[in-house]
Structures are given as C-alpha cells and as structure tokens.
Amino acid sequence: MPHESCTFCQIINRELPASIIHEDEKVIVIVDLYPVNEGHLLIIPKVHNSEMRAVNSETLQHAMQLAQQMNVALRKSNIPCDGVNLFVADGEAAGQEIFHFHLHVFPRFIGDGFGFRYDRARHFKKSQRIRMDEIAAELKIKLKL
Numbered sequence: 001m002p003h004e005s006c007t008f009c010q011i012i013n014r015e016l017p018a019s020i021i022h023e024d025e026k027v028i029v030i031v032d033l034y035p036v037n038e039g040h041l042l043i044i045p046k047v048h049n050s051e052m053r054a055v056n057s058e059t060l061q062h063a064m065q066l067a068q069q070m071n072v073a074l075r076k077s078n079i080p081c082d083g084v085n086l087f088v089a090d091g092e093a094a095g096q097e098i099f100h101f102h103l104h105v106f107p108r109f110i111g112d113g114f115g116f117r118y119d120r121a122r123h124f125k126k127s128q129r130i131r132m133d134e135i136a137a138e139l140k141i142k143l144k145l
C-alpha cells in the first residue's frame, strides 16, 4: 500500500484529524475512532511498515514502554478500566485492517461483553508434550537464523 493512502501516515502528517495523547520522534499515540471500549488507544510508529518484523526494535521497545504508561494513565482516569488488553494484529489472517503496524491498548471492565471468539472443539485443547517439544526445538533454531 502506498504511504499516501495510509490512514495512519495521513494522521502522522496531519492530513487527517486525530485525538493525540502523546507524540515524539518515534511514535504517536492516539484515541481509536472505533473503540472496543472507551479509552481504546493506538500506539503507532511514525515510520510506515506493514509488518511487525520490519519495525525498528528500539521503536518496538519504546512502544511497549508507552503501553505500560498508558495502562497506568487509563487506570488513574475516570474511564471504566478494571483491566487492560494489549493487542497486535500482524497480517490479514490475524485481523489486521490498517497495514501500518500499530499496538492497541484498551481498557476492560467486568461485563463489557468483549472477548475472543473460539470453538472449544478446535482451540485450547491440551497439547501433547512430544509436539510441544518439537515446536520449541523448531523455534529455537529459527530464533538463531
């Protein structure tokens, strides 16, 4: 996707409006236009990359530190917030809709009705140790590549 048509690049370039909470040389933090719950925030690196793997690691660390600070700010605020979710949708199969990497931070409260949908017959079935060990071994190797 060309950057000119990227919603987040347009927000960063002040071509679209946003409610900005924080901005520095690496990231911008805005209020989500379509929140899971009120207080839903997006932490967006200023450099356009669609995939998480392409994001500068210092920028990612900075984004996570800001997520912690935003978590604290949400809990101090008057916005209903009994808990906080962090969420990244990396790729279309993971639910990514805007292909400029971003980290969601959103408040949760008892009875908010939000949650992951899943099929008990397919998901959260207890794994076999032999398969878990195979997965661990493969990913250990990939980590070193």
Ligand SMILES: [Zn+2]
Binding pocket: 003, 006, 007, 008, 009, 010, 047, 048, 049, 099, 100
């Ligand atoms: Zn962008």
